[in-house]
Amino acid sequence: MAIAVFVAALWPVYVHPRTGQPAQADAILVLGGAHDGREQLALRLANEGYAPRVLFSDPYESSPMINRICHGGYSFEVICFDPSPRTTRGEARELAELARAENWHRVIVITFTPHISRSRYILEKCWDGELLLVDPRPQLSIPRWAYNYIYQSAGYLKAFFEPC
Numbered sequence: 061m062a063i064a065v066f067v068a069a070l071w072p073v074y075v076h077p078r079t080g081q082p083a084q085a086d087a088i089l090v091l092g093g094a095h096d097g098r099e100q101l102a103l104r105l106a107n108e109g110y111a112p113r114v115l116f117s118d119p120y121e122s123s124p125m126i127n128r129i130c131h132g133g134y135s136f137e138v139i140c141f142d143p144s145p146r147t148t149r150g151e152a153r154e155l156a157e158l159a160r161a162e163n164w165h166r167v168i169v170i171t172f173t174p175h176i177s178r179s180r181y182i183l184e185k186c187w188d189g190e191l192l193l194v195d196p197r198p199q200l201s202i203p204r205w206a207y208n209y210i211y212q213s214a215g216y217l218k219a220f221f222e223p224c
Contacts (some may be wrong), residue, residue, distance in 0.1 A: 074209055077176035080192030085111045086164035091151055091171040091179055092117040092143070095125055097196030098170045103129070106136045111168060113137035115158070119146035148179050148215075149222060152186035156224065159187050166190040172198055174208035178215050186224035 088111045090102045099116070106114045118126050118140045130140035139158075143150030155167065169191050171179050176193045183191055200208070 074174040074177065074212055075205070077173065077193070078180075079176060079194055080168075082110050082168055082194055083166070083192060084109075085166040085168045085192065086113075086159070086162070087111050088114045088168045088170065089151070089155055090114065090116045091148060091169065091175070092119045092146070093172060093175065094198070095123070096172050096198040098172065099125060099129060101194070101196045102168075102170050103134070105168060106134070111136070113139060115155070116140045117143050117151045117154070119143055119150075148175075148182045149186075149219070149224070152183045152224060155183060156187040159189055164189060166192065168192045168194060170194055170196070172196070173200070174205070174212050178212050178219065181216065182219050182224075185219075 082105050088102045088105055090098050102114045102116070105111065113136055114134075116126060116129060116138065118130065119142060120126055126140065130138060132138070141154050143154050158164070159167065167189060169179065169183065171193065173195050176195060180191060180193055
């Protein structure tokens with residue numbers, strides 16, 4: 061019974077979080093994580109003219125996909141960075157620094173569904189600009205959803221006690 065209440069209570073947080081429709085923005089930020097279509101979505105949105113630049117978080121030791129993206133030739137700017145720390149908080153700090161330096165007002169942020177609410181919470185602690193969170197809607201198995209309920213909940217608890 062307690063598990064059912066836990067799942068139901070957090071359903072709108074992890075399964076159907078508040079997302080935005082892509083709109084004209086100053087940048088697109090791709091948060092690190094599984095290569096689940098988020099990189100392709102960002103490149104497509106930039107190609108469609110939603111933003112003049114895409115920021116890719118690159119906390120990986122070696123990712124052939126990210127390496128290709130970061131060194132590819134595009135008609136828009138690509139900025140790859142290794143966040144410090146290598147967490148959503150590090151990504152939020154990098155976004156805040158760049159956004160303030162470049163006077164950005166709106167950023168499209170791409171991550172995967174269970175991470176949207178927590179990433180919004182962390183990003184808003186660091187930057188007060190407009191965030192449009194979107195995701196590629198990857199298909200997740202029931203065990204992966206269960207894992208993310210626990211992982212994201214622990215991450216929320218940790219983020220609550222951490223400053224930007």
